[in-house]
Amino acid sequence: MIFRQLFEPLSSTYTYLIGCEETGQALLIDPVVNSIERDLGVVREHGLTLAWTLDTHIHADHITAALHLKQQVGSRIAMPAMEQLGCADAGIVEEAPFRLGSVALQPLHTPGHTDSHFAYLLGDRVFTGDALLIDGCGRTDFQNGDARTLYESVHTKLFTLADECLVYPAHDYQDRRVSSIGQEKRRNPRLGGERSLEEFERIMAELKLAYPKFIDYAVPGNRRCGVCPEGLPDELQAYCVSMTHSPQG
Ligand SMILES: [Fe+2]
Numbered sequence: 001m002i003f004r005q006l007f008e009p010l011s012s013t014y015t016y017l018i019g020c021e022e023t024g025q026a027l028l029i030d031p032v033v034n035s036i037e038r039d040l041g042v043v044r045e046h047g048l049t050l051a052w053t054l055d056t057h058i059h060a061d062h063i064t065a066a067l068h069l070k071q072q073v074g075s076r077i078a079m080p081a082m083e084q085l086g087c088a089d090a091g092i093v094e095e096a097p098f099r100l101g102s103v104a105l106q107p108l109h110t111p112g113h114t115d116s117h118f119a120y121l122l123g124d125r126v127f128t129g130d131a132l133l134i135d136g137c138g139r140t141d142f143q144n145g146d147a148r149t150l151y152e153s154v155h156t157k158l159f160t161l162a163d164e165c166l167v168y169p170a171h172d173y174q175d176r177r178v179s180s181i182g183q184e185k186r187r188n189p190r191l192g193g194e195r196s197l198e199e200f201e202r203i204m205a206e207l208k209l210a211y212p213k214f215i216d217y218a219v220p221g222n223r224r225c226g227v228c229p230e231g232l233p234d235e236l237q238a239y240c241v242s243m244t245h246s247p248q249g
Contacts, residue, residue, distance in 0.1 A: 001103055001123075002046050005168065005177060006039060008032040010238055011062035011214075012173045016127055017042055020101030025051040027100050028075075029120060029127050030170055031065035033226055034241055039065065040073065050075040051100060054092065056129030056170055057117040058083060058222045060142060060215040063239060067226040077225050080116035087225035092118050108157045112150020113138035119158065125166040126181070132158050133169045134179040137190055140204050142215060147204040151197050159185050214239060 002019030011032065017039070019026040026048035031039055043050050050073050053066040057080065066077045067087060078098065081091025092098065098105040098120070106121040110131040120127040130138025132154050140147045158167075163182030185192050190203050214236060217229040228240035 002026070002048065004042055004046075006035070006042060008035045008062065010034060012171050013059075013062055014168065014170055014172065014177075015039060016168060017046075017048075018100065018103055018105075018122065019043075019046055019048045020103045023101035024048055025101050027052040027054060027103075028065075028069070029054050030056055030059070030129070031069060033063040033065045033068055033228065034239060036065050036068055036072070040069075049073075052076050052078055052090075052098075054078045054098065054105075054120065055080075055222075056119065056127065057114045058143065058219055060212050060218050060222075061171075062214070063218055063221050063228055064226040067224065070225075079225065080118055082116045083223070085223060085225060094118075110150075110153040110157050111144075112140055112147065112153045113143075113145055115144035115146075115149075117153075121161070121165075124164065125168055126158065126161060127168050127170075128158060129170045132167060132184060132188070132191070134167070134172055134176045134184070135188055137188075138170075139207065139209055141207075141209070142212065143219065147201045148197060150204075151191065151200045154191050159191075 004017040006015040013032050015031045016029040026043050031053050053069055053075055055064050069075045076089035078090040078092055079085050079088040081093045092107045094107050094109040108119040110117050110119045113130040119129055140150050161181045165181040167179040221227045221229045
């Protein structure tokens with residue numbers, strides 16, 4: 001298996017490239033539209049063909065590259081089935097492993113950050129999306145989020161994995177790249193240690209986070225599998241521009 005962790009700095013998103021060495025096929029988990037050129041370059045560098053993109057959830061802080069990648073290289077789009085997106089080629093459900101050649105990802109329905117959120121388990125690692133971040137978790141106050149539900153998801157679906165299982169989150173804002181289930185169980189200040197459900201609900205209720213600046217554009221755009229919305233204010237234009245797109249010809 002070929003594996004790369006790619007960072008998109010504007011939204012501090014991690015995109016994951018997984019390639020099957022037997023078939024030469026690749027998939028990207030949570031690709032970001034403004035990193036398309038970079039990501040395709042990495043796919044090509046490894047001699048792979050991009051077959052699929054998978055999103056862990058409908059993102060509110062960036063536009064998924066799913067649709068643009070489909071248009072550019074013919075990759076197919078997998079999204080959580082319960083979103084019933086007409087633009088998706090496949091719906092992710094927990095009951096069905098997602099297979100790419102010799103690679104099989106086990107989707108884990110982990111609602112709470114959003115109601116249709118999935119983590120993906122792949123052998124010794126789990127891609128936790130925004131359900132579990134390193135020393136943190138995604139917010140629970142938008143997109144049918146719910147703190148109690150997130151606590152249950154993390155404790156029943158993720159903290160029950162092996163302590164050695166590597167945790168690859170969808171974001172990190174402090175240059176950390178990987179954790180483990182054991183580390184998060186012990187140290188996560190919101191969900192780990194002996195934190196009770198009631199403590200977690202209080203922590204999340206008291207975060208007092210600002211209204212997400214891109215959510216009103218990102219969510220509708222991502223429900224169309226990654227369309228940059230019309231009328232984007234100037235200060236948000238960067239979210240729809242390829243960061244590595246060469247200015248000349
Ligand atoms: Fe998110």
